[in-house]
Amino acid sequence: MHQIAVIGAGNCSPEEYEAAETIGGLIAEQGAILVCGGMGGVMEAACRGAVSKGGITVGVIPGIAGENPFSKITLRSGMGHARNIIVVQSADAVIAVGGSTGTLSEIAIALKTGKPVYGYNTWDIPGVIPCKSPRDAAFAAFRACESVNLTH
8 A cells, every 4th residue: 555645834824734635635535545744734634634535644743642633543753853754764755735844854855765755835946846736746646656666
């Protein structure tokens, strides 16, 4: 089963929240597992969208409590921001929605480890493939997963 990470800020705009919720729903509809940092904002929205479509959500939280209510499986890392590595390494593809410096660190980890990164209104840096809509981002990530060797 494919795993797609949705990354973004814990505090986001209403537009980013709506975009992440749409992306989460589309990920679930395609039968992929949604992985995220398990907190609020973009992470909550993506989980909310996935759960609304019957999807599986995994949140890797930085501490031992405080996950969003739509994270169906919570990994309590106790690792602070270092948990970003787990989020990215658990995914076959990454979608960034908006974001701040934490999102930038996840993008850097993904690019460094060869994971495809699709962005919707996020950091404009080499390696991040910009998408015009949440739908474009979700389907681009799912297509990338199709070409990933899941035995890695």
